[in-house]
Amino acid sequence: MDIPQPTTPPIGLVDGSQESSSRRIHVVLEDDALVQLDELLAIPTTLPGGQEVVHFGIVTELFSRLEGADLPSDTARVADRILPAEHVRRAEVTLLRVFPETFVAPNAGSAVHRSDGDLRALALFEDQMDAKLPIGLDMGGRPVHADMRFVDGRAGGHVSISGVSGVATKTSYALFLLYQLLETDAGIDLLGGRTERNRTRALVFNTKGEDLLHIDRANSRWDEHPDAPDQWATLGTDDPAPFQSVSLYAPRLESQSGSVIADIHSRNRNEVHPYGWTPEDFIRQQLLQFCFTAEDERNTQVGLVEQHVRIELLRRVRRLQNDTTGAVVLLKHSPADAGYNPDRLAGREPDQAPGSAGTIIRSFEHLIDHLVAMSDADEETQNEWFGRSAMGTRGAFIRRLAKLRRRIGRLVSTGVTPVDLENGRIHVVDISRLHDDAQRFVVGALLDKVWADKQGVGRLPLRFVVLDELNKYAPRQGFSPLKELLVDIAERGRSLGVLLIGAQQAASAVNPALPRNAALKVAGRLDAGESDAYKFLSPTLRERATRFMPGTMVVAQPVVPEPVPIRFPWPPYATNPDEAKDAGTATVATDIIEKLAGQAQPDSDDGMPF
């Protein structure tokens, strides 16, 4: 490939008063050059022997001083026009690349240009990317790309987004990435065309308010951001629109009447599926294990009891005769020939049984009542259910389970809708109103299903999972089945096409396997005390990230050796209920405004003093 030539005049010279290295140089800026942080620069150099190379770098710090002023008090002398001094501006530039690859430092005194046009693509290694996914705009408003091979699992996968809640725009950026992948022409192409895109699924957990339950609606504040259409166009999307093919799920509203409606306030309830698991699903998907995910629980023997109970439930479960709601019957006696392999038991279609064959279970409540009863039964029955565990452990198991009665109860009953990824492309599951235990239960249950379905299927079709507050599900300390599942996904998910777009306030609070396995590492505003955990950022960038404004992120990716700060445009989809443009309401409101406007007399000079 020929070396492109700079098209614009130099903006400065490589500083000769201090040494240039192959990693970092300083540039003395021309008087009229406006250079900002994160700008990409190019320095053509002729090596001894005549070979031409270009160094590419990114501005990582800027300096300004009065040359000739040696003491702080000299500044006032210069300002008072007593001491002559020259204002000098310098840029610290971290070198990204030498093209063609040659390990040399740029010559002191060389002219430095902006990396425009073809040079910019080289600076960001875009010539090395077979498939380029736009992942944001640089500070100059030009698109920054990621190598799709590191997004779709071929060479890498997973995205880790860190930053302080409220200002880091973690969720917004996760949605933006999802939008780039699933809704834009570039994303669709990169996913392998429309058919492959339509087989791709995204599972999005909503953890805050009812924010993400509106992404299928237009953003009502779109017009407040007049630069957004151009920014989207720069990213290759001329007509940005809300997410398509979205299924929404919320937990069942708790009620005494037994009715099954979604617990949601910011949308019409019939637009949202009340999700949950039937008693049959709960038992056959072995979801009992995800009831015990709190940090301390694996330090006790409760896990052993849980395992025993889980298998016993599988052995005894039968479908209730003439029932289609998912109710089950737990047999009075454990069948002698059933075996103890949970996966084999779970894979077997249960027979039907009349209610008289045992205990009918229609809800979580019923199940717990039954287990409590079993713990009070004769010793033989107890041993069948709970194994030969100590009384204390058994008691702890029952106590903990009883605590979950209220927390998880409404998620397990007859009549609820399972989260079925076949119903659309994007599935938003609200867990925001659930207790922590219930949130972990839902995340565990759904991820386990996604993970199980992809075993042995191959990488395609892809499954993207957007999950905030990862520290809650895979904390650095402790053990839980959910954490093990997430670590497994982080480590093996990319080859199985299960790709995690995870977010957390602080990377240090999350099991290190998760951020470590993420190909794209993104950070918004960071907590100053936490920034040590972000080794992928240079010290200057780490410090800067503590001052990022909302909407500014920094992205590190394997192909580009230095992280690049980016912004992303205002979304065309609503990211919270306030932004959701309700067509019906909007029309009414417009009518009222028009009527009011008709009554007003703008030309009237009433009230004017003259």
Added chain:
Amino acid sequence: MPGLYGVEPFDVGYGAAFNAGQEGPADVECDIVEGDGSFTATTPPPCGPPDGIAFVDGTMLTEARLTRMESDGTVTPGLAGCWATGAVLGMVDAPLRIDYVTHERVSIMCGGYPIDLPSQSQGWSWTGFAVSGDMNDARNRLQRAMRDAEGKLGEMLCDNGWLTVLDGPLSNIRKSRSTPVIGYVKTHHRRMLAPEHWARVPELKPGQRTSIFAIGADTFACYLRIGDSGPWASPWAGIVRIEVPALAGLSTAQQTLEQASAWLPGYASTPHRDPRAPVNLTPIAGLERHLHRVGGNPALALRAVRAAVLQLNAQTP
């Protein structure tokens, strides 16, 4: 009673500010021409610097000693060095800036004919001069080159309307000049007033000037204590002589010297940043530092002279 002691920073590079202690043959008794001819010390009314002020100065450095063995076995000395001149320009509402910087690298041989040092890479080259006398004459020749350039620059700036302060006496300014130019003299080599007046000059308080006196027919001058040298200083520390051409008449000279006595102390330097404080003006110190940089690194200059001499000797059959 013993006399009062004083201390001045010792700097071999600049010499003592006051060398006129003993009666010397060069001493003159200039007439006081202001008022009734009596000696006064007055504080001028406050006055800011004019718009369009220029400070002119030069630096010089001997970078190498040269020798030449003549065919008869005698050894002739010489030097290689560098001078630079420039100006600091000040205008209202703009920072001071350095401009009109020129420098020249020279070789000066005694013995009547010059040495032709071949130019070296990285931009080292020398203009050859010869003097007939000894090493002192060679040094004076270097200084003359600098003073000539200073004078030329000062005149040019005057012609362009700048009120020019020349670091040093006005001897290099054509005496016919009447436009504003001020000589600023920091060192006092000879007594210039009658002994009873001369003895009273140290009475000046900071910011005060003496009556104006005439130096010959062409210059008016006065002494000014430009700043406070501290309680430890010698009596003459902080005192400078400022002079203007006489041609424009006494009243113009009086106005110029009166105003300059008011605004020049504002440019006085402070001891913690300049050993020659307060007499070395801050803009001129900044200019000198810049001129030293422009002259290049003296160690590299010496290396270049060595290379040039080796090359020259190699050419000699």
